[in-house]
Amino acid sequence: MAVESKTQSRSAALETATAAAGGSEPTARRTVGDVSVPNPVMTCRQVNVHYGDKHAIRDVSLDVAHNEVIAMIGPSGCGKSTLLRCLNRLNDTIPTAVVTGTITLDGQDIYERRQDVVQLRARVGMVFQKPNPFPKSVYENVAYGPRIHGLAADRTELDEIVQTSLQRAGLWEEVKDRLDQPGTALSGGQQQRLCIARTIAVGPEVILMDEPCSALDPIATARIEDLIDELRQNYAICIVTHSMQQAARVSQRTAYFHLGDLIEVGSTDMIFTNPKHRLTEGYITGRFG
Amino acid sequence: MQTSTLILALLVLTAIAYQLGRARSLRVAGGPRGARKLHSLPAYYGLLTAIWCSLPALVVVLGWQALEDRIIAGQVVQSMGGGVQELAPGELSLVLNDVRNVVAGNVKPDAVAPEIATAALRWQRLDGLSRTSAAVLALCVALAGGWITLSRIKPTMRARNRVEQIVRVALMGCSLIAILTTIGIVLSVLYESLQFFRFVPVTEFIFGTQWSPQLAIRADQVGSSGAFGAVPLFAGTLLISFIAMAIAVPVGLFSAIYLAEYASRGFRAVTKPMLEVLAGIPTVVYGFFAALTVAPLLRGVGERLGLEVASESALAAGLVMGIMIIPFVSSLADDMITAVPQSMRDGSYGLGATRSETIRKVVLPAALPGIVGGVLLAVSRAIGETMIVVMAAGLSANLTANPLEAVTTVTVQIVTLLVGDQEFDSPKTLAAFALGLVLFLVTLLLNVIALKVVRRYREQYE
Ligand SMILES: Nc1ncnc2c1ncn2[C@@H]1O[C@H](COP(=O)(O)OP(=O)(O)OP(=O)(O)O)[C@@H](O)[C@H]1O
């Protein structure tokens, strides 16, 4: 496959870039740091996304490891959401979006023709920037996924799934007495946790979170960060965030994007204490550019 | 002076007043560079002058026109002497008609009685006088209005606020026209219906199952006692509306779902305008399509199946009406479906739902209240529809649930009751008003429910 041979030459280029990173000033459009990990759940190689004429993501390669939280940061419009939506093929719903490159889940190419999109999305769940509970009851919101995937044999099993999901999302105590009330009647923070409960009820292997706390107060944010930390025991999590502190608190690795390019990847500690690329440094120290 | 000339003159005056007002505002402000010192833009001063120049004059002209005829008639009658004045109102109006005919030149003055001819002459003179005085008065008022406004223009005058106030009053007047007309129609229908219920008890009208609105002309006539039970009409209306909705709701809804969720952009671009064309076909065209194409077709099919199909049937009318309503349902449903936020769909897809699961379990339930509202509006359209039913469903008031028979509807009966020469105080014509009243109440109720449902839906995502 043409793409794969390109991938190889690309990784060779990456290695040189990484090797050069310590010495001279790294050039733009070359990712600094090691994009690959020893035990990846998902891998992206040379992913490009076009929205019509707009080239939103350029040659991005990145791995997501098991039991890891990877934070994606970068200025607005740099393509973080776009990359995230590639990982569960939610970009398929945008008619103008064209995705090229290779993305794998457990070694399987997810853009392959044989790939069942529905199954993929059950394995790679997503929590959106704006809470979007369905206009149904709290119970039905959480039961929606298990129902369509036939995860529960009977009502008691379903009840159990709903309860554990809500408990893990830290929402159970607040809603256990009003499971039949509309999910849209909850507060913003509760709605976001409801959406998280809804996602984990399906039992995905990877959870994508697109700025999950952007609409929340510090207390709700802290709860969700605790939850992310806990979820890491079982899942791999990609989180997009505009808050450096949040990235520093919850993630083990951080990827910095700039105008569609993946500029730098590395352990969170290293990115925040000792960024290699001047763009990364500029962004995290707040003097952008 | 002719009224049209007068109006033209007023228009010219208004235009001049605008220019003068504008120019004066600039002058009092001290030249073109002084516009800043004015409270409002110069154009507002011009507008205000123009309004005060034209509006009162127009009121004078219109008021004069409204009263003119009556005053002249009064004068003429008085001049004709005691004999005429004491005539009964009906006879008096006959005499006046003669006079008018002579005045209009339809009848030669020597072909009528001499008194009439004299009266006609007098009428003509008075008419000329009245027109001249109207013109003079109107022009005076216009000049006075314009002049007074002009003389009051000062930099501190709040011309914009005044113009806006006048415009607001005018806008309110327009909305009042719509409201008052509605109230007037309702009241007149109500009044005539009450007249009707003096002849026929309400209970008989609402619960009676016989409808034959012919009345006996002679007391001993047989078979025309007149029965005013409206049940068969409402049954017919319901039957046809039901058939129509049974076609329109599924087809409209599914086409909306297809257009909103599945269709490619190109297909949508072609299909939506075509559906809207369907909505633009006049109902009378649908009517003869139903009567001349669909009804014979149904009859043919029925014959082959061994069914008795009347040449005018509820089915034919209902089918065609259903087709007529499809674009109504589909465009409303399409709006409601596209109004469901993309984030709902993304949420569902993100959980691994298929497209059809997403539509069935998330999109449709979210859009349902809106769709129900649209369907209710469509029902009230179906109930009020007349032309198709007149042409395709027949006139016989059968009380039947068999769609293959001829039935009749409320609207059709209203039409047949009122066409032709009628006395306006017979129960037969009054029955039309009672039917109209009930129809109005039913559609009003449906519309209110529909609006409520739609409004509740609107609040949901905010
Ligand atoms: N549906 C779309 N159609 C066309 N262009 C799009 C679409 N979605 C995103 N883009 C463009 O792609 C680029 C990346 O957008 P994306 O939403 O991924 O940015 P982001 O990094 O998530 O920004 P933010 O932090 O503001 O959410 C932007 O320039 C945006 O204008």
Ligand SMILES: [Mg+2]
């Ligand atoms: Mg984004």
